[in-house]
Amino acid sequence: MIDMAPNITLVVAIGVLFAAGVYLVLERSLSRVLIGVILLGNGANLLFLVAGGRAGRPPIVGLADERRMSDPLPQAMVLTAIVITLGMTAFLLAMAYRSWQLQRHDEVQDDVEDRRIARLAAIDERATADADTEATRQSLDEEAEEARDEVDDGLVREGRPEGNQHDEAQQGDEHGDEPGDEEVTP
């Protein structure tokens, strides 16, 4: 009977990998997302090792007692998963590089069309709202219209507003002021 009690070291490692991975995936920069994806993938791979039960002898028939062998199947699956993750990582890396080539940063941008729709909705809102009774509180649509993306580069609205209140000021600002930036903007 295979001992299925998981190894505490592995379990903790999986937890750490997943936590760090999730944190990084939530970032805006594609290279951080990439590292996050790698960590998540490795966490999943370790999970497979745990799924295979206790580590044992190499699973080659005739070398060891069958009861003491490791389960080879999850290891084969992990190998497949590693190869796939490798390919995907390479592609994501190439894309981050392409994004940097095009726009001098690798941040994931907001959807322009989304905000255009939100602006249309905000116009409708103003047309129908009763200005006398309604408080000056902004509606959600208006907030969506005002909210802007640090990597927007004036694609949607003309001119960059002055106050850039974003947390990742370094990347966004540096590039925004670069002269080459305007050229790529259609």
Added chain:
Amino acid sequence: MSDWTWVVPLPVVIPLFAAGLTLALWRRPRVQPVVSVSALVLVLLSSVTLLVLADDGPLVVDVGGWAAPVGINLVADRLSALMLSVSSAVTLCVLLYSLAQGRDDDEESAPVSIYHPTFLVLSAGVANAFLSGDLFNIYVGFEILLAASFVLITLGGTRDRIRAGTIYIVVALLSSVLFLVALAAVYATTGTVNLAQLALRLPEIDPGTRLTLQVLLLLAFAVKAAIFPLSAWLPDSYPTAPAPVTAVFAGLLTKVGVYAIIRTQTLLFPDGRLDDVLMWAALATMVIGILGAVAQDDIKRLLSFTLVSHIGFMLFGIALSSQAGWAAAIYYVAHHITVQTALFLVVGLVERVGGSTSLTRLGGLAKIAPVLAILFFVPAMNLGGIPPLSGFLGKLGLLQAGVDAGTPLAYVLVVGSVVTSLLTLYALVKAWNKAFWQSPQDEPRPVSMPFGMVGPTAALIVVGLVLTFAAGPLYAYTERAASSLTLRTTYVWAVLPDGERGEGESADVSEDEAGEHDEPAGGQAGDPAGAPAGGPADEAGDDA
């Protein structure tokens, strides 16, 4: 019948082989199309053969001759064969369309030499996911088609496509990780990833653990299938890709997710404990998706939102957990693949003639291109569910199954789907009016519509109409498919004739391994607390 099992791997093997060939022929842009078209024609032929053969019972192939639970197996039952036939017909039409587009346009949408290999790999991945009788092989199928789709969605590497592609790729990778986690959990619990063996073993394990596995798998598939609230990535990423790419994505990729949900829900988790949750998810997908579509101005985005919305219909059918519900859902999937792909292809033509996909800019196309008006109108009405088209039949089947179920929630869903159909009709008629009837803003430039593009689009619409005219036999087929899904034993006994091993040869080792494989399940059944990810248990004994 067993003589015919060699057909089963063909839909996977032919495109993969042809992909290698087209890649080797990358300097010969004239030969590439010949190879890929003939490969996809062969795939279509073998899929239709499977469709006919599978009606007599599932066809099983143990890949490499390894017996089922140890080796990987491919299974073509009625559901897989039907999905495979519809999807290969659609892929072929889209390929022909993109060839004509490549000939006539020299713009960025023209297929570069990498287009053919990736398109073929995509088709192989889809076929692999449909045919696989092994959960891990479904994952591999997903990854094959995802890798190909990554290349296709960023084709040309323009600024917009990189932006849209980023979202698509990151979401796809996350759902893959989720799927992997689910797989690890499944293996840790049952000691197998073979679908048939899982169907036998899962009832033995602790219900709580089983529910966890079900939720994990459903989450992974729901991202792929774009079920609300996991659907936000789809309308954001699909519209920027070239028209044929969007068309094939819209037709196939989400449906692979839906197929995986049908397969796992029916075969592995037949007790339907999450049906109520799925019902609510279906309702939200339908209503929120279609409200998004109504708000859109860009016609490609509008269609992407209707795509999300109509996934809700299929989910509704699945969540009913009745034979009628499943039959309707399967029919609806077949209908929706053809119709949605046709609509995206037509929009590609609209973009070509009108020079835009924005509904405020388009106009007056009815005068310039009356054929186009008809080409758009028929699938649009079909999607909206106007009788007697196949969309109407599919929705009617769903509504009937919903009323048969008779629970208050089912009635809510019935009302929801009627409202969604009406809103779909509204959104599409609005789009049609604006694109074809309103007076154009700028003077339209005369553009020819090459027959190579109109032909495949029309062919696809005809396939949609065939689904209508042949609805009797087809619906009977989906009902038979649903009944074998309900039975489950057909599938399981086809894969594992004696309940233990498949028909492959794994010679002497088989007895040893059979013994070894059974043990984790036995251990887990007795001791469900040892499930993975269940928190840190005490440390394992020292390694041997």
